Amino acid sequence: MKANCWIAPNNLAVEDVPDPQILNPRDAVVRVSSAAICGSDLHLLDGFIPAMKKGDILGHEFMGEIVELGPGVRDGLSIGDRVVVGFPIACGNCMTCQRGLYSICENSNPNAAIAEVAMGHSPAGIFGYSHLMGGYAGGQAQYVRVPFADVGALKIEDDLPDENVLFLSDVLPTGYMAAEMCDIKPGDTVAIWGAGPVGQFAAVSAYLLGAERVIVIDRFPYRLQMARTNAGAETINYEETDVMDALRDMTAGRGPDACIDAVGMEGHHPSAALHAYDRAKQAMKVETDRPHALREAVLSCRNGGTISAIGAYGGFIDKFPMGSFMNRSLTMRSGQAHVQRYMRPLLERIRKGEIDPSFIITHTMQLHDAPRGYDIFKNKQEDCVKVVLKP
DSSP, rough: EEEEEEETTTTEEEEOOOOOOOSTTTEEEEEEEEEEOOTTTHHHHTTTTOOOOOEEOOOEEEEEEEEEOTTOOOTTTTTOOOEOOEEEESSSSSSSHHHTTTTGGGOOOHHHHHHHHHSSSOOOOBTSGGGGGBBOSSSSSSSSEEHHHHHEEEOOOOOHHHHHHHGGTTHHHHHHHHHHHHHTTOOEEEEEEEHHHHHHHHHHHHHHOOOSSSEEEESHHHHHHHHHHOOOOEEEEETSOOOOOOOHHHHTTSSSSSSOOOOTBBBOOOSHHHHHHHHHHHHHTTOOOBBHHHHHHHHOEEEEETEOOSOOOOOOSOHHHHHHHHHOOOOEEEEOOOOOHHHHHHHHHHTTTOOOOOGOEEEEEEGGGGGHHHHHTTTTTTOSSOEEEOO
């Protein structure tokens, strides 16, 4: 089969690789009909996530048709079913899965010892996301093996097109969880750093959960326009406006009730000097992540407010404003999205017409164009927000 493979930092290639096989009783093999490039995939492309190996297959947002099924798969799945697959690999049986915390499944990362060195404890395995997260082949391929298919694969029983349901695999539940972690009350103002797909869905979700105002912060006009048009958000271009001053002005000096960091480890700062500071520390491996958005979110949030950190981080950060965080009674919540918890409820919202996730799609390409898709997505060319691949 063909698959999009990581060769080295900033070097991808679509190559012939062996077809996946059933290895365990609860496995399925899925013929991929649609896959997407995620912003967190760029961290792999750029070399910021450790334990990548040449030939690793990328991609954790995908859906398709079940073509093989292990004998132990439960939950009524059958060969021929059309399914969306959640990106965290979860067993469904361990303590964390039983509590709905699927992205920290205790049984799905065979390389847990590697993750424990960097994180203390291991999160769940993730499709196509380094050997730190299990070394699982991803879904930017013609076929993919899905472990614990009866937990991770959601059957789509109606004729909704792929474009409407594909993002149940990751970015829609991630954006929704980002808003849910804000504990939104009627009348609240929510500020969101990052107008990529997760930020867009966080904005839509914040309104669904009762926010009165949503303010989205980014530097690309086309992404800010998408947030205004499709989410009804107010926007700030941080290269044109001082964000903290603007947020004070917009909230009568108080600050937003909740702040969402939908940027993560490769944040950008409008000050060339401050941006260079974190880039230099990354290069010297003194810190692994650039937390510009997280710092600003903490400093901007109102006293007693909530920080929702949904942007992907990989290691250690510097200059975290702990004094501000502690002295002003802030709360922070974070995590990789517990996708399986949200897939069915969000599918119902899609069916009812409460949200149409397809608005984020700007580019549809064939699998063999995946390296180009990564290039235009990374470099913000052609007003690219989301690339969908068709194997």
